[in-house]
Amino acid sequence: MRLSPVLAAALAGALAAPNALAAQAAAGDPIRVRYQAVADRIIAEATRDSSAWQRLARMVDTFGHRLSGSTSLEQAIDWVLAEMRRDGLENVRGEPVMVPRWVRGSESAELVSPRPQRLPMLGLGGSVGTPRGGITAEVLVVSSFAELQARAAEARGKIVLFDVPFTGYGQTVQYRAGGPSAAARAGAVACLIRSVAAYSIRSPHTGALRYDSTVQQIPAAALAAEDAMMLRRMQERGDRVVVRLTMEARTLPDAPSRNVVAEIVGSERPGEVVVVGGHIDSWDVGQGAMDDGGGVVAAWEALRVIQRLGLRPRRTVRVAGWTNEENGLRGGNAYRDAHAAELDSHVLAIETDGGVFRPLGYGFTGSDSAMAIVRQVGSLLQSIGADSIARGGGGADIGPLMQRGVPGMGLIVDGARYFWFHHSDGDTVDKLDPREMAQCVATLAVMAYVVADLPGPLPRAAVATR
């Protein structure tokens, strides 16, 4: 067998790592030799049909979107648990989590001047509501926090609209998160943002805001990009722009929810765990198929593939469907707390929360010697092009585990269209391709199975390899 450059480099890294696996690799037993055959079986089984996509479609068609605190989320969780038991997975359980309960209620935005027109909108998650009759006020359109600061004197008593073009989620989402409190600080009575989205067919996109505790909470909503641009043009023409915003949004007392957990118990070290999952909750629009029903079902199906092939790795492989990722991260935190005693035994945490599009590989956060090993495991996925392992990566739900030292890994996919549909009514199962989703299942199953089956755990201590 010829060593690929990737494998050779990984092997070199493993050589420098003072642990059993490295020694084994040095002895001429690299991961690829040992696991390529089983990886190929896993890939073949996972990509044999569209069952993962069909299961996701059934879930989201039946229960729809799944906001924390909603009946649909808890019904979906009940269904997933029952299905997992029927699948014959082990230790299937819902682990209790109290979650925030934000309720949108009825809401609308209307352009009052220069001419009446309904403006499609979505209140931002966590927003307070307006008084019953709504808030009618002149609009000040700004393009940045800097412009708001420069024109702060004009903002008092107005509705501030941040018309910020999408340049990338990380940059642009700052206006959704921090825009409302920035507007409040300038004396605004409400805040609108241009939807944080890469494309639009007059489509509003929601998502969480983050109120600053030092200023008043004002209502906030997202407009479609088209209307944000129109209001800006009107302002530039000297029109007096007036909008009426009406929102019943409110936060109710916390509600009970659950993290979904199921396992294939390890044959030799059942107390050591590779956890793989996504989040079962979603925003209250669309079907929450892409974000992140697909991630939960793909992780679940990854265990099913391992199970169907009659494989049982040395360590336990656990699927987790975390609750409340979108507006609280209570699921990820509760998982950390409920499993505090076994965090040292968590060999690896894998999250998929970028849509189960065509998989490219993983981003990994951990020691250099662990990186060398997961690169070898990644190379098992060359046949489906999912073998790229980049430095850095993880996920919101596994963040609390990673903070406690658990190596973390996030599935990387071709996300070209992710932000077209993200947090909108267009996040529906048809946006995912059955074949690509099956490849994600394969990618998750191979990584989870092999890391769970390696003779030694991934080394946690960082060891410099060069």
Add this chain to the structure above:
Amino acid sequence: MRLSPVLAAALAGALAAPNALAAQAAAGDPIRVRYQAVADRIIAEATRDSSAWQRLARMVDTFGHRLSGSTSLEQAIDWVLAEMRRDGLENVRGEPVMVPRWVRGSESAELVSPRPQRLPMLGLGGSVGTPRGGITAEVLVVSSFAELQARAAEARGKIVLFDVPFTGYGQTVQYRAGGPSAAARAGAVACLIRSVAAYSIRSPHTGALRYDSTVQQIPAAALAAEDAMMLRRMQERGDRVVVRLTMEARTLPDAPSRNVVAEIVGSERPGEVVVVGGHIDSWDVGQGAMDDGGGVVAAWEALRVIQRLGLRPRRTVRVAGWTNEENGLRGGNAYRDAHAAELDSHVLAIETDGGVFRPLGYGFTGSDSAMAIVRQVGSLLQSIGADSIARGGGGADIGPLMQRGVPGMGLIVDGARYFWFHHSDGDTVDKLDPREMAQCVATLAVMAYVVADLPGPLPRAAVATR
């Protein structure tokens, strides 16, 4: 000067045509030699700034969409006429047309079973309404007319949903036009279609239906592609799918409207006309910017460019903003009737109704010898890549003229995204690019000016050139 292959071929065509221009061309005075300099001036002037796009934005932001019979259409027409007069165009006038008046009213669709959910929808233009309480019925999803025929026995008393994927407008639009009557013929009580659109963010797209006079008129509406697919999946799983459709749609008595007309009167043969235009009406969604506010404004701006350069061609160049293209074609027919006496003097009719995206050239319907000439004129647009002249082309509004023998021409653009936004709330001015729109203005201005200025008219009699 070296003759290009296109020009040489065109010249050969012109040689065979027994008219003055051909003789002139044969005498070594080809169009490119005579007109390239002025064409370049026109192109430079048209693409100097974004004034065309700005004018379109002002129109659609101020008046919004413009359905036949609506106040917004007539206000937009008033504004255009006033602006044209202010521009100093000649013979500015609104030519009276009685148009159908279809009113959408309040409307909704809800999934009742297997679970309650609002379904975004748009009633189809021309549809009748439902009884006040709506129509609640089981849904039969079919994929084609053939499948409906095969399952006709199941359709009685149901709502038939045509879930037909978009393969191309010409093919798929048949279900919007003919689906309702096909469903009625099978005994259905209402008809739904999957929106005729190439992309969707849960976006319904409207458009006209065509009732067959031999069967009952039943209410009809478009669902977003996502929901059509979901209902099909539900049916395939054996779920009983029930929808409640509520529509106030109705047709009121015809209302007065106008074709917008303005001119640059010809210097030598003012009675001979090149007419260039688009349609001023739109569906009652979005801004009707792409379809077809942009076409009207681009044609209007083409005259403005000619005017600003102080050019006055031999013949009259006329801009027309036809009314009621979308649901009646009354504007195009009324223009034909009002100008019946001068149809023989219409040298060329040009329409732009595919969005003013990057121009590629024209499709032309006329005699071979005329084709040879317009290919020469087209070659003047090489510098902006708009020099392709294809056989066949025209437009709905100039169809009545073409039937009477007027040579017809349709602007061809890069329409890759046209059917993403077509007839939807996402047809807004931001979908058009100022630079591309300016290139369309240039393309229209060069063709209209040069054909209007040629020594002889385009030959109408078909003359075979090979």
